[in-house]
Every structure is written in C-alpha cells, then in structure tokens.
Amino acid sequence: MSAAANGPPPEATNKPVEKSEKPQAPAKNEKKSKGEAVDPTNAPKLSGAELKAKAKAEKAARRAQIKATKEVVKGDAAAPLGPGQSGPSTGDVKANKGKGKQDSVSGTNSGAAGKATASKGSTPPAATEPKVTIPECFSHLSIAKKSAMTNADKDVHPTVLVLGQQMATFAIDESITRLKATLLAFKKVIDSYNTPPGNTLARHLTPHVLNPQIDYLTACRPMCFSMGNAIRWLKLQVSKIDPDVPEQEAKKQLCDSIDSFIQERISVADFVITEKAARRIVNGDTILVFGRSTLVERTLLHAHSAGTRFSVIVIDDPYEKKGQVLSKTLAAEGISVSYCGDFGGLRWHVQRASMVLLCAESMFSNGSMYGRSGSCDLAIAAKALEIPVTVLCETINITDRVATDSLTYNEIDPERCSAASFRLLFDATLAKYLSVVITELGSVQPTSVPDILRKLEESN
Amino acid sequence: MATDDDVGPGSRELPIRSNPDIESFDIVKTYHRLLADDPDLTMPVAAIEALIEALGASSASTVFETMDLVKAQSERLSDAVRNPIALSHGTDLFQQYLVLSLKQPGPGGKEASSHENFEVVRQHLLRNGRLFAARAKDARQKIAEVGRRYIHDHYVIMTHGGSRVVETLLSKAAESIPGDPRRRFKVIHVMDEARRGPSEKVIAALRARGIPVAAISEGAVAYAMSTVNMVLVGAEAVTANGGIISGMGTYQMAVIAAARKKDFFVAAEQHKFGKTFPLTQFKLGFQQDVIQFQAKPKEGQEAPTPVENPVDYTPPEYITSFFADHGVLLPSAVAKEVLDFLF
Numbered sequence: 001m002s003a004a005a006n007g008p009p010p011e012a013t014n015k016p017v018e019k020s021e022k023p024q025a026p027a028k029n030e031k032k033s034k035g036e037a038v039d040p041t042n043a044p045k046l047s048g049a050e051l052k053a054k055a056k057a058e059k060a061a062r063r064a065q066i067k068a069t070k071e072v073v074k075g076d077a078a079a080p081l082g083p084g085q086s087g088p089s090t091g092d093v094k095a096n097k098g099k100g101k102q103d104s105v106s107g108t109n110s111g112a113a114g115k116a117t118a119s120k121g122s123t124p125p126a127a128t129e130p131k132v133t134i135p136e137c138f139s140h141l142s143i144a145k146k147s148a149m150t151n152a153d154k155d156v157h158p159t160v161l162v163l164g165q166q167m168a169t170f171a172i173d174e175s176i177t178r179l180k181a182t183l184l185a186f187k188k189v190i191d192s193y194n195t196p197p198g199n200t201l202a203r204h205l206t207p208h209v210l211n212p213q214i215d216y217l218t219a220c221r222p223m224c225f226s227m228g229n230a231i232r233w234l235k236l237q238v239s240k241i242d243p244d245v246p247e248q249e250a251k252k253q254l255c256d257s258i259d260s261f262i263q264e265r266i267s268v269a270d271f272v273i274t275e276k277a278a279r280r281i282v283n284g285d286t287i288l289v290f291g292r293s294t295l296v297e298r299t300l301l302h303a304h305s306a307g308t309r310f311s312v313i314v315i316d317d318p319y320e321k322k323g324q325v326l327s328k329t330l331a332a333e334g335i336s337v338s339y340c341g342d343f344g345g346l347r348w349h350v351q352r353a354s355m356v357l358l359c360a361e362s363m364f365s366n367g368s369m370y371g372r373s374g375s376c377d378l379a380i381a382a383k384a385l386e387i388p389v390t391v392l393c394e395t396i397n398i399t400d401r402v403a404t405d406s407l408t409y410n411e412i413d414p415e416r417c418s419a420a421s422f423r424l425l426f427d428a429t430l431a432k433y434l435s436v437v438i439t440e441l442g443s444v445q446p447t448s449v450p451d452i453l454r455k456l457e458e459s460n
Numbered sequence: 461m462a463t464d465d466d467v468g469p470g471s472r473e474l475p476i477r478s479n480p481d482i483e484s485f486d487i488v489k490t491y492h493r494l495l496a497d498d499p500d501l502t503m504p505v506a507a508i509e510a511l512i513e514a515l516g517a518s519s520a521s522t523v524f525e526t527m528d529l530v531k532a533q534s535e536r537l538s539d540a541v542r543n544p545i546a547l548s549h550g551t552d553l554f555q556q557y558l559v560l561s562l563k564q565p566g567p568g569g570k571e572a573s574s575h576e577n578f579e580v581v582r583q584h585l586l587r588n589g590r591l592f593a594a595r596a597k598d599a600r601q602k603i604a605e606v607g608r609r610y611i612h613d614h615y616v617i618m619t620h621g622g623s624r625v626v627e628t629l630l631s632k633a634a635e636s637i638p639g640d641p642r643r644r645f646k647v648i649h650v651m652d653e654a655r656r657g658p659s660e661k662v663i664a665a666l667r668a669r670g671i672p673v674a675a676i677s678e679g680a681v682a683y684a685m686s687t688v689n690m691v692l693v694g695a696e697a698v699t700a701n702g703g704i705i706s707g708m709g710t711y712q713m714a715v716i717a718a719a720r721k722k723d724f725f726v727a728a729e730q731h732k733f734g735k736t737f738p739l740t741q742f743k744l745g746f747q748q749d750v751i752q753f754q755a756k757p758k759e760g761q762e763a764p765t766p767v768e769n770p771v772d773y774t775p776p777e778y779i780t781s782f783f784a785d786h787g788v789l790l791p792s793a794v795a796k797e798v799l800d801f802l803f
Contacts, residue, residue: 282743355739388739435739436701442803443737445701445776447792451799 133419134412141424142222143412144168153212157192159185160213164220174294175224175361175397180266182217182227186234187258189213190251200243201250206235222411225362225370225399233261269394269440270295277357277392277438278303285310285354288387290378292322293359295392297329300357304335311336313349317374318342319416319423343374346381356382360393360437365453366402367431367446369393370409373424379433388435391446395439398453403428485517487533488540491547498593500624503696504550504731505596507537511554512589515582523562523578530555542767543746545705546697549734556802592731599729599785600625604632607692607727607783608643615645615689618681618717621707622658623694625727627665629783630692634669647673648684652709655769678709685720695728700737700798702776702791704728705744707769714778727783733798738773 134141146168149161156164163185166172172181193209195201214231217223223231237257241250273295281287281303287310289296300312312330314337316323327339340349350356356378362370369375369391379389403409406427416423431446441452491510495501501509514533520526534551538544561581607629611617619626636642647666651659659675666673676684691713695704704710704726717724738744748771749764776791789797 280739280743390739436737442735442799443700444799445737445795448701448795448799451796452803455799455803 134417134422135419138407138412138422141407141410141412143417144170144221144414145219146414147219152216155209155212156216157185157189157213159188160216164217167217168220170221175226176266176270176394177294178224179226179230179396180262183230183234183258183262186210186213187255190254190258193251195247201247202239202241202243206238210235210238224397225401226394226397229396229399230261230265234258265394265396269396270298272440273392273394273438274298274302276443277390278306278308280355280390280438281308281310283309286313286352287311288313288315288350288353288356288378288382289326290315290323290356290358290375291317291320291372292326293372293392295359296357297326299392300330300335301333304330304333311338313337313353314339315343315346315349315378316341317372319413320372343377346377347385350378350381350387351385353382353387356387356389358389358391360391360397361426362397362399363391363393363437363446363449364403364428365398365400365450366404367434367437367449368403369429369431369434369437369446370403370426371429373406373427376406376427376429376433379429383433389433391434391437393437393439395441395452395456398439398449398456400450400453404430485514487511487514487537490514491537491540500597501593502596502624502729502732503546504553504734505593507534507547507550508554508592508731509589510537511551512585512592516586516589526578526582527555527558530558543744543748543769543771545734545736545744545746545771546732549697549732549736552734552802553731596729596731599731600628601632602785603727603729603783604629606785606788607725608633608640610690610725610783610788611643611645612689613644615643616648616687617645618648618650618684618688618691618713619662620650620693620709620713621652622655622662623727625729626692626694627662629727630666630671631669634666634671645671647671648688649673649675650678650681650709650713651675652678652707655707678712681713682716682720685716685722688717688720688722690723690725691717692725692727695726695732696771697736698726698728698733698782698794698798699773700735700795700802702779702782702794703738704774704779705736705738705771706774708750708772711741711772711774711778714774718778723780724778725781725783726779730784730786730797733794733801735798735802741773744771744773 134143144167146165149165152161152164163172163181166181167178172178189209190205193201193205195204210231214223217227237254241253245253277295277299281299285308287300289300289312303310312335314323314327314330316339318341321341323339323341327337330337338349358369358371358375358379360369360371364370369379371391382389401409406424408428410427411425413423413425434446436443437446437449439452441455444452487510490513491506494506494509495503511530511533514529515526518526518529520529530551534548534555537551538548541547558581562578603625611630611633617630619630630647633643633645649659649663649666663673663675693704693706693710693713695706695710697705699705706726714724736745746767747764748767750766750770752763752766754763776795779791782789782791782794784794
C-alpha cells in the first residue's frame with residue numbers, strides 16, 4: 001500500500017527527484033551511469049526521439065537498479081541515499097547529521113566503490129536510486145540504506161559488515177531471522193574481542209565494541225523491535241559481568257548466555273508457537289494467510305503432518321510475491337492451496353476462510369499488531385465477516401511502546417520511494433480487529449499483551 | 461463446614477501411602493464417584509479432589525515424580541470424558557498450585573525447595589483434601605453476597621439452566637440480611653426441553669423461597685427479553701479471554717440480550733477460570749456432534765451420538781460483568797487474572 005506522500009501533484013513527479021541529483025549533462029548521464037534518473041531538462045518539450053531516449057533511459061535505470069540491489073550483498077554499494085534516518089528506536093535526531101555526512105562522502109565514494117568493483121569484476125557502481133527528500137511530516141519514518149561497507153566504522157566486525165548488507169538488501173528480512181543473525185554475529189564479535197590493557201570487559205565491551213556494530217546495523221536498516229529488546233538484554237548481561245572474572249571465562253559466559261537466549265526465546269519459542277497454532281487448525285478448516293512468513297509456514301506444515309485435513313488460501317503481498325514460494329511449498333506437501341496475487345476480491349476470499357493466520361513483526365503493548373503492510377486491511381475485512389484472526393508472535397517481539405496508527409513507527413520501502421509517493425513496509429492493526437495472539441507463554445487476547453510483558457519481567 | 465460432614469465421611473480417610481501402587485488407582489472412577497456422591501460439587505473441584513486422592517495412592521517421593529504423576533493422571537482424566545474443559549481447568553489450577561507451593565520457602569523462611577518442603581506440601585494436601593470442596597462451596601456464598609447488590613426491587617431476571625451458583629445467588633437475594641432488606645424480584649427461567657431435570661430443580665427451589673418464577677421455552681427468549689432487567693447465568697468454565705463455556709442456549713441469550721441492550725451477568729467461582737481460549741463455537745477442543753446433516757437414514761451407518769450435555773461459547777464482548785467470589789470483574793479483568801495465576 002503506497003501512501004501518497006504530500007503536496008506535489010503526480011505530474012510533477014520528476015521534479016523533486018531532479019533537484020537532488022547532481023547536475024550532470026544529460027548525454028553523459030545516460031552513458032556513464034545508467035542508474036541515474038531521467039534528465040530533467042527533457043521534461044518540458046519532448047520530441048518523438050527524445051521520448052524514445054527517455055523510455056530507454058528509464059528502462060536502463062530500472063534494470064541497473066534491480067541489478068544493483070542484487071549486487072549490494074557483495075559489497076559494491078553506491079553512495080548512501082536519502083537523508084539519514086534512524087530506526088524506530090532512535091528518533092530523528094540524526095537526520096541532519098546523516099545528510100551532511102552523505103554529501104561529504106559521495107565525492108570520495110566513487111573512487112572507493114570503483115576500486116571495490118574492479119577487484120570483484122562486477123557491475124559498475126550505479127547510483128542505485130534517485131535521491132528523494134521525504135516530506136518533513138514523514139521525516140521520522142526510517143528507511144533502509146545501502147551504505148558502502150567502506151563507510152563503516154573501523155571497529156565493525158566483518159561478520160557484522162556482511163550482515164548489515166544482507167539486511168539493507170532485505171536478503172534477511174523477517175524480524176526473528178534478523179534477530180537470530182544479529183545475535184550469532186555478536187557472538188563472533190565477542191569471541192574475537194580482547195580487552196585492551198587497563199580496561200575491564202564489562203566497561204569496555206559495550207561502548208567501544210558493541211555500539212559501533214549496532215550503529216552500523218542501524219545505519220544499514222533500522223533495527224526491528226526484537227533486536228532492540230535483545231540488544232538491551234545483551235548490554236545488561238555485559239554490565240553484569242564481574243570484573244574479577246578472567247576474560248576468557250567472561251567471554252564464554254556471554255556466548256553461552258547468547259546461545260541459551262537464542263534457544264529459549266527463538267528456537268523453543270517458535271516450536272511451541274507452531275505446536276499451539278497447529279492445534280487450533282481442525283479438519284475441514286480453510287486457513288487464510290498473507291504473504292509468506294516462516295512461522296505460518298511451519299504451523300501449516302506441522303498441522304498437515306499431524307494428519308489434519310485443511311485447505312489454505314494464500315493472499316499475496318503484490319510487492320513481494322513471497323506467497324508464491326509458500327504456495328509451492330504447501331502444494332508440494334499435498335495441501336490444497338488457492339493463491340491470490342493481490343487484494344482483489346478480498347472479501348470473497350476472506351468469507352471462504354474459517355480462520356486468518358498472521359505473523360506479527362511486533363506487538364505493541366496496547367495490543368496493536370505491527371505487521372507486513374496489508375495485514376491491517378486483511379484483519380479489518382476478517383473482522384467485518386466475523387472470521388477469527390489469529391496472530392503468531394514470539395514474546396521477544398513484544399515492545400512496550402504503543403501505536404494507534406501506522407505512521408508512528410514504520411519503515412519506508414527503499415525500492416518504492418519517490419518524492420510524490422512512497423510505500424510503507426508495515427502497518428499497525430488495532431487490537432479490536434484481532435482475536436487471539438499466540439505466544440510461547442500462552443494464547444492471550446491482544447489487549448493482554450502488556451500482561452505477558454509484565455509476566456516476562458517478573459520471571460527475569 | 462457442617463455440610464461437609466454429611467457428605468461421604470468415608471472419603472475423608474484418604475489412604476496416606478497405604479496403597480503405593482498407582483496402577484490400581486482409577487482416577488476416572490474416583491472422579492465420577494466424587495461427582496455422584498456430592499451433587500453440589502463442580503467438575504473442576506471434583507477433578508482436583510480426584511488428583512489429591514491419586515497423590516495419596518501413589519508412592520511418588522520427589523517433586524519431579526509427583527508433577528509427572530499429576531500430569532499423567534490429569535491427561536487420563538481428560539481423555540476419559542467427552543467434554544474435558546471444566547475439569548481441565550481444575551487440573552491446571554491444581555498443577556499451578558503445586559508448582560507455586562513447592563517454590564515457596566519452607567517453614568522457618570529458609571530456602572527449601574528440597575525434599576523437606578515437598579513432604580510438608582504433600583502432607584498438607586492429603587490431610588486437607590476436602591478443603592478445596594469446602595472453599596468451593598464457600599465461594600458460592602460469597603458470590604451471593606457480591607451479586608445481591610446488583611439485584612433491585614421489581615427486577616425481572618432472566619436465567620437459564622441448572623446453575624447452582626445462580627440458584628444460591630437468587631435465593632440469598634430473596635432473604636433479608638442485617639442491614640439489607642430482601643429483594644422483591646421475579647425470575648424468568650428459560651427451559652431447555654431436552655434437559656428439564658436441573659432446571660426444574662432450580663425452579664422448585666426458587667418457588668419454595670417465594671420468588672415468582674415463570675418458565676418459558678428457549679424459543680421465547682427474544683419475545684420475553686424486553687420485559688427483562690438483567691440476565692444472570694452460571695458457567696461451566698470461564699475462558700482465558702473472559703468468555704464463558706456454558707450450557708447450550710447461553711450464547712443465544714447473550715446475543716439477544718446484547719441486541720436489546722440488557723445487562724448480561726455471569727456468576728462463576730474462581731476455580732472455573734482456565735486457560736482455554738476458543739475462537740469459535742466449533743473449536744472448543746472436542747466434538748459435540750450437535751449438528752448432524754441427514755438426507756435419509758442409511759442402514760448400518762451409525763450417526764455419531766451428540767454429547768450428553770452440549771455447551772456453547774459466549775465471547776467476552778457479550779458479558780457485562782462476572783460475579784466471582786472475590787468481587788465483580790470485567791471480562792478483561794478475568795483475562796488478567798487468568799494470566800496472573802495460570803501462566
């Protein structure tokens with residue numbers, strides 16, 4: 001669902017884009033970097049040939065963009081784009097700072113990036129996306145940036161460098177997968193850490209080693225709530241370490257507690273949730289799911305292998321199309337699946353369902369669900385037809401923040417972002433549209449989510 | 461409690477470790493015997509008492525063994541009955557109670573999660589086996605005290621089924637207590653034609669106390685609703701979201717009451733609260749086989765028998781408040797309490 005950003009009418013789409021481009025001769029622009037957006041000066045009066053050229057350039061730009069997105073994982077990133085946005089956890093203080101940095105960097109960057117590509121022999125460094133200015137009123141929303149690895153702080157661990165790129169390109173996308181990858185990367189960071197003489201681990205590790213990693217990851221893509229929760233926990237663990245404990249032992253302690261954290265809060269949690277959710281599926285059910293999420297997929301497969309006979313309706317996110325993967329997986333297992341590529345005829349699909357199964361990116365403590373954008377539309381449609389909406393969510397994803405709309409916390413899709421419009425990655429679904437939240441601690445109504453949070457704090 | 465003494469004095473003598481062979485102990489039979497012996501006993505409490513007897517019959521001597529035993533016996537009990545919701549609320553509560561009391565510091569305030577504390581808890585349970593039942597009956601009196609404040613003179617109260625809590629509440633409201641005069645109200649009792657027995661008992665008991673009662677059929681609920689001031693029902697079990705599982709017909713009354721903007725109250729003891737969280741009528745966790753499609757009867761093909769006492773699920777949005785033994789609770793407060801006690 002793209003949100004129309006603000007004032008500029010559709011026909012003016014190109015103008016703000018141009019402004020932020022560096023002034024370049026149109027011919028040179030087209031030849032040299034295919035990725036640049038169309039030259040502005042063409043816009044007013046277009047002859048046939050010019051139109052053709054424009055279309056060609058646009059096509060090339062699109063292609064280069066796709067290519068670049070795929071390549072960034074390898075590290076040949078382009079200049080950072082957009083004003084520096086900080087994650088949902090950090091507010092928008094850095095906005096100006098980020099912008100300044102970006103300007104200074106972009107000059108030197110071409111050389112560095114060029115070197116990187118030369119050595120790898122891959123595509124030329126294309127400015128992957130038109131730089132756009134997000135209107136002031138939406139400037140608090142964050143956006144993933146493909147900042148070059150070379151811009152990273154010197155203390156950033158190689159594993160974290162790679163992870164950051166994977167996150168920036170959405171190769172690692174789901175909240176819980178990102179969390180797990182982060183924790184595993186931090187384990188390596190801790191493992192390769194040596195306390196400099198004259199310092200203690202408990203005091204040195206967090207500010208001098210962990211924070212640069214976290215800053216880098218946040219710069220690549222704003223942290224999700226679960227990462228925020230886990231990092232807070234990790235910092236607490238670090239600070240709790242007795243200064244008298246030998247370093248090796250302290251590191252082992254930390255790694256062990258990270259391991260058990262992953263085990264408890266992710267692996268076992270997923271297992272328990274899958275089990276619980278699968279038990280809610282009975283013979284003859286028709287389960288409606290949205291896009292693809294690991295938890296939902298595992299639940300459906302689990303229920304199927306337990307011998308329950310049910311069918312699935314996959315409504316896909318038209319921008320991501322991951323539901324196709326899910327449909328294929330389910331169909332290969334012998335589950336009858338019907339697939340719908342977008343929200344067309346939503347009501348008709350929903351009324352065939354006996355349950356809607358969603359996976360939450362996060363749960364707010366007023367019971368709102370933070371999920372893939374489109375979840376809210378689905379939940380409202382289901383509520384209108386009195387079809388129960390079941391939400392799967394690990395407790396690590398629960399945040400103590402509150403959201404009543406989709407604009408307080410959100411992320412802009414870097415792939416679909418222009419000055420005239422941008423797409424939001426997430427939306428918030430109010431508690432009244434949800435029936436039950438299944439966590440590893442138990443199944444509760446959405447408004448009881450803060451009680452779960454309290455319960456968690458008590459047990460810790 | 462005087463009432464306790466005349467119910468099955470034999471069952472007071474719990475065999476403390478005289479019969480170490482748990483295999484010979486039949487928890488299902490014990491459960492049904494307890495229910496049959498005492499018509500005032502609710503299912504969750506009967507399940508708890510059956511578990512205590514199982515504990516007495518076993519030779520489990522460690523915490524782990526005991527928890528294992530309680531779990532296994534609970535499962536056996538749930539598997540043996542068709543509608544296990546109410547009794548599973550009882551067994552869950554008992555397990556939680558065991559866990560909590562074993563966690564507590566032992567006598568003398570010292571940390572004693574050990575054998576010693578376990579023995580204390582075990583002995584306490586076995587000696588006070590009937591305490592649960594006594595407290596459960598006490599709870600009804602408390603609910604009656606809590607609920608009478610909501611009943612006013614000239615009220616018409618609609619009720620349903622053979623709930624003992626509702627019967628106690630209404631009977632008490634018709635009596636005067638010091639400082640609080642008796643209420644003059646009328647009762648419309650909705651009769652389930654298929655199961656007249658329990659309803660007739662309640663009607664007779666209320667009429668004996670001088671309360672005017674009208675018995676109507678289930679089809680007349682919507683017709684009668686406009687004359688009603690409040691609806692008051694009991695519940696078999698209270699779910700984790702503050703809904704209720706109750707005799708078939710309750711949901712229908714709740715929907716009609718909501719449509720006519722009447723208050724819908726539920727009288728339920730705390731031990732009926734549990735972790736069940738149904739989403740729809742057909743996902744209660746067991747098959748009721750109430751709806752059976754049939755074209756023409758086929759030879760040799762037995763239709764599944766419908767459950768003996770069918771129930772339905774009333775979602776929390778239809779419920780105004782709960783009268784519980786420790787106060788009047790909103791459905792959301794019930795949800796919070798369940799979370800606090802049982803998770």
